[in-house]
Amino acid sequence: MASKEHTGVTLLLNSVSEILTQFDVAVLDQYGVLHNGVEAYPNADSALRVLANAGVSMVVVSNSGKRADFNRQRIASRGLTADLITSVVTSGEILWEDFAQETVLSGPGPWKLLSINGAAGDAEAWRAELTSLIFVEEVSEADAVVLMGLPDGDSFDEFTPMLRAAYQRRLPVICSNPDRRSPAPGQFVRSPGNVAAMYEDMGGTVLWYGKPYPRIYEAVRSQFPEVSRDRFLMVGDSVEHDVQGAQGAGFRSLFVRNGIHLSDFEDIPDTEITTVIDSLSTQYEVRPPDYSIAEFG
Known part of the structure; x- marks a missing residue:
């Protein structure tokens, strides 16, 4: 038809x-x-x-x-x-595939990433066998910040110091969850897209993975x-x-x-x-x- x-x-x-x-x-x-x-x-x-x-x-x-x-x-x-x-x-799978193909960041790996996650262990589980990535604890050590998820909370203010430090170094922020909020029973929970948008508002560079962007x-x-x-x-x-x-x-x-x-x-x-x-x-x-x-x- x-x-x-x-x-x-x-x-x-x-x-x-x-x-x-x-x-x-x-x-x-x-x-x-x-x-x-x-x-x-x-x-x-x-x-x-x-x-x-x-x-x-x-x-x-x-x-x-x-x-x-x-x-x-x-x-x-x-x-x-x-x-x-x-x-x-x-979006997380697409980002992983692009890192495997070395198309996310310029220059040769390995790349040092500061990851923001919803729970301990999420970043390591996502990386799996991808040996070109190293997770670090401080912005000063990182080649990029990766927003995968957010821990529970109501405010976004806690991320401002990290974003300011990243902007001072002109680091890219990679957001693999562009959602601004996500449904949960009887409520909505905060999501990484808001933090990425805060960085863009500072003038920083955000690499977006997921809907509504074409790659996915x-x-x-x-x-x-x-x-x-x-x-x-x-x-x-x-x-x-x-x-x-x-x-x-x-x-x-x-x-x-x-x-x-x-x-x-x-x-x-x-x-x-x-x-x-x-x-x-x-x-x-x-x-x-x-x-x-x-x-x-």
Whole structure:
């Protein structure tokens, strides 16, 4: 069936099954679509089965600083049928691959990195067998700062001294999780994208890995070279990252409303949904998404 041109009006759906003929590859965000960080959304696994039964290939694309295998295991641990998923692509995996190809930083390795992580051991687990990287404890020793995750907390002020020291040395900051906030049960947690943005505001150089930047979408498309761009459907809950990234890649987009934008849609009549979507699209300077759904299902 031929793809429909986007009319500029978002089509509201009750189920992803309504548009199965419109795409061949579903590109699925992880947090805010499949699970909330702790547990799967109620209809997410059944939606995976609907897509699999229709012969749709599924790629999970996540702004996670961790590797792809770790995230596949995390998806399974949330009660989702991970075996239905064709592949997992993470910003952390793409960064690892680029370091392996020596395309991230100029000059020969090994490179000394100051890493910021959510938990002890995350950086070593990410590096694995990549011997060209050495982790250091001080900005004065580093060739670059890598933002993979953030420890729990409410403020970003604690990172200001480190960023100022990095800027004084004109170090690049590599951000492998561009998210500004991430969903968690009943709340949102701080994410590395804010710290990277602080560095840009200082005038520093940030190397961004993940959505909405092109590198991660091209990694997805390279797995299906025979599929035209408009036969990919990006399913995500972030207008800034998922919708914007999909449009930049030439993919269609399905905006899920119960993720990070949930509060924007609470207590409004159905007749106002597209108005709010249009407002968010204007805010993030993107076209309205092709489709929208209350939750992935």
